[in-house]
């Protein structure tokens with residue numbers, strides 16, 4: 001009891017029974033969390049339904065989570081989203097099916113509450129849950145997962161065909177599936193970690209979910225900001241074309257290293273538009289202290305790197321797209337500077353960072369080197385290109401970016 005009295009929890013907005021703080025959250029989660037942090041501070045305790053969640057919104061508090069308490073904060077909550085990311089659904093049996101529904105129900109409840117349509121758990125029927133979670137033409141998430149499972153199997157089968165098997169002797173044309181199959185075949189009986197087909201599907205799913213989308217999102221935001229800021233676009237294209245000449249047929253990694261301004265543009269894009277504005281949710285494994293507050297085990301942690309990237313204490317004109325701000329700055333995005341964390345930091349940071357960076361750099365550089373970009377017909381001003389956001393885990397440009405490429409040379 002004595003200990004409880006000295007337990008110092010983070011500030012918390014008033015809660016309602018059962019739903020906790022869910023009624024205060026409408027709109028995009030990172031923006032709601034940002035508003036709450038302005039009122040309640042950089043470490044806020046919320047109750048999302050029954051889930052205690054701490055929202056972090058300053059670089060100092062982020063450093064305490066990701067560096068000082070890296071181990072204590074490195075678990076991931078067991079949710080449908082993280083389960084899928086780790087290929088957790090691979091062996092859903094009938095016995096587990098009930099559990100799966102319950103998980104989905106929780107997810108749907110959160111969605112329903114945030115839409116303010118339902119005010120009691122009892123009102124939700126299975127069919128409605130199925131309806132709420134469908135977003136992609138599949139009736140239920142399970143249906144979609146089964147489809148994806150078949151898809152990955154198909155990719156693997158393709159690689160196992162005799163005509164593809166010759167590629168197994170790893171040459172430069174072998175792709176990641178061939179590499180993984182090769183690893184599986186070569187492993188010894190005594191190897192500690194045994195790779196199996198399910199693991200390979202898991203890796204493919206990770207790349208699919210975590211990798212493809214995030215890179216594309218980053219490139220779209222970069223192009224959006226470049227078109228909205230013609231001076232930046234002009235400087236970038238001039239530097240690129242002067243440095244590389246006009247005779248290239250293909251952009252290579254060496255070219256990327258020659259054009260410094262492109263790197264600044266990408267940093268500035270990561271600052272204003274991190275693809276995952278709240279990273280992926282963490283869960284505390286032990287009792288930790290953040291900014292002097294006590295955070296108990298099994299608390300979800302949401303790190304608002306979007307808000308940190310726009311913190312006026314740290315950035316001048318935080319809402320403006322100014323790549324030059326990084327010209328004489330040591331601030332980098334690889335997890336050592338807690339003002340800029342598009343890939344997180346510490347032991348749970350993004351393992352795909354190098355691949356992500358290579359694809360974003362090569363993609364953007366190709367777009368800027370080979371083409372000029374015009375507004376579509378009917379659009380008169382760059383300002384007509386809006387920056388409205390949409391999404392939950394990853395945040396995309398709400399309206400598709402429409403531009404007309406004009407071949408430069």
Ligand code: HEM
Pocket residue numbers: 076206207210211212214215218274275276279280281342343344345347348349350351352353355356357360
């Ligand atoms: C611009 C592109 C990308 C961005 C912005 C990005 C960002 C992130 C972020 C913020 C996290 C969570 C980190 C944390 O909780 O601290 C993450 C995790 C992860 N990313 Fe990426 N990512 C990108 C590309 C990729 C690529 C290309 C791959 C795979 C090839 C990948 C694989 C993963 C995986 C597997 C995790 C989960 C790690 C874990 O839970 O331990 N990501 N990423």
